[in-house]
Amino acid sequence: MxxxxxxxxxxxxxxxxxxxxxxxxxxxxxxxxxxxGKVKYLLEAMMPIGPKSxxxxxxxxxxxxNHLESSLDLHFERDYERQGSVExxxxxxxxxxxxxxxxxxxxxxxxxxxxxxxxxESDPNQDxxxxxxxxxxxxxxxxxxxxxxxxxxxxxNKHLGRxxxxxxxxxxxxxxxxxxxxxxxxGIKIGSRHAKVDYPFAHIRSVNKKGGDTADGSRRAIxxxxxxxxxxxxxxxxxxxSFHLTTIVHQMENYQxxxxxxxxxxxxxxKAVSTMLHKIINNEEFRNSLRSPNGCERxxxxxxxxxxxxxxxxxxxxxxxxxxxxxMTNFMTKSRILTY
Numbered sequence: 488m489x490x491x492x493x494x495x496x497x498x499x500x501x502x503x504x505x506x507x508x509x510x511x512x513x514x515x516x517x518x519x520x521x522x523x524g525k526v527k528y529l530l531e532a533m534m535p536i537g538p539k540s541x542x543x544x545x546x547x548x549x550x551x552x553n554h555l556e557s558s559l560d561l562h563f564e565r566d567y568e569r570q571g572s573v574e575x576x577x578x579x580x581x582x583x584x585x586x587x588x589x590x591x592x593x594x595x596x597x598x599x600x601x602x603x604x605x606x607x608e609s610d611p612n613q614d615x616x617x618x619x620x621x622x623x624x625x626x627x628x629x630x631x632x633x634x635x636x637x638x639x640x641x642x643x644n645k646h647l648g649r650x651x652x653x654x655x656x657x658x659x660x661x662x663x664x665x666x667x668x669x670x671x672x673x674g675i676k677i678g679s680r681h682a683k684v685d686y687p688f689a690h691i692r693s694v695n696k697k698g699g700d701t702a703d704g705s706r707r708a709i710x711x712x713x714x715x716x717x718x719x720x721x722x723x724x725x726x727x728x729s730f731h732l733t734t735i736v737h738q739m740e741n742y743q744x745x746x747x748x749x750x751x752x753x754x755x756x757x758k759a760v761s762t763m764l765h766k767i768i769n770n771e772e773f774r775n776s777l778r779s780p781n782g783c784e785r786x787x788x789x790x791x792x793x794x795x796x797x798x799x800x801x802x803x804x805x806x807x808x809x810x811x812x813x814x815m816t817n818f819m820t821k822s823r824i825l826t827y
Contacts, residue, residue: 768793
């Protein structure tokens with residue numbers, strides 16, 4: 488089925504409308520460019536939301552932190568950190584953000600590490616439950632829209648037009664963190680002392696480093712894949728997550744993703760992503776070997792993702808073919824791309 492570029496471009500405009508700024512965050516040439524819809528879709532799918540909008544999202548999380556810290560009455564102090572696509576500049580919409588709310592007073596340690604001073608003054612699970620209970624009460628007094636979910640509490644900041652997911656967690660220290668005091672090596676446990684350990688700060692730094700090493704090319708590839716998933720018309724993509732898509736791009740070679748403004752690099756990056764998808768789909772051993780950006784997981788291993796990967800690859804290949812035909816048949820297209 489042919490891709491509906493008019494509908495897809497409208498989807499992009501809707502996702503990139505910032506109600507607080509009252510503006511669409513598409514390219515300034517979006518409405519005036521003579522480029523066809525297919526070419527414009529490729530370019531817009533890969534472009535960032537931009538720092539002005541993301542700054543408002545970060546401000547919304549800071550406001551939540553300030554509300555909590557002004558009213559919490561707990562026996563422990565708190566730390567606050569952010570996670571999510573805003574932190575890596577890979578969001579494709581005016582986005583929400585995860586605000587990690589962490590107990591500072593104590594932490595858990597990695598298996599095998601000596602515990603010379605075990606914490607016994609309170610029950611961690613009772614602490615985090617009370618932390619959440621007080622936070623919900625405070626947030627309901629500040630915001631009209633507060634939703635309690637299993638792993639977080641979501642508020643809507645109607646003034647800024649943003650959602651913030653407040654995620655309650657414990658710190659988890661590793662030997663590397665103890666030796667360096669570098670948050671890259673520090674993990675978290677969400678909601679319970681028995682939860683699995685996650686390493687969001689290693690993920691964020693690794694994704695951002697690759698983004699820098701490829702002059703934003705890897706981020707552009709992630710945004711492209713996210714956009715294709717979001718706009719898929721032939722089937723609802725339910726299993727492929729942003730984490731999977733980020734892992735796929737992260738395992739590509741930097742030279743395949745290098746972005747140079749004023750060229751047709753976006754098309755070349757799209758082709759390289761298609762080649763990577765082909766290998767992942769057709770080589771199970773390779774697919775199962777791919778590690779997440781923080782190096783701790785193999786998110787494509789043992790998961791039934793091939794069907795959805797094929798759907799996204801088919802859409803990507805059709806987009807690539809349509810853009811290539813446009814470039815070959817319209818000599819003005821290439822020059823318009825270079826100035827878009």
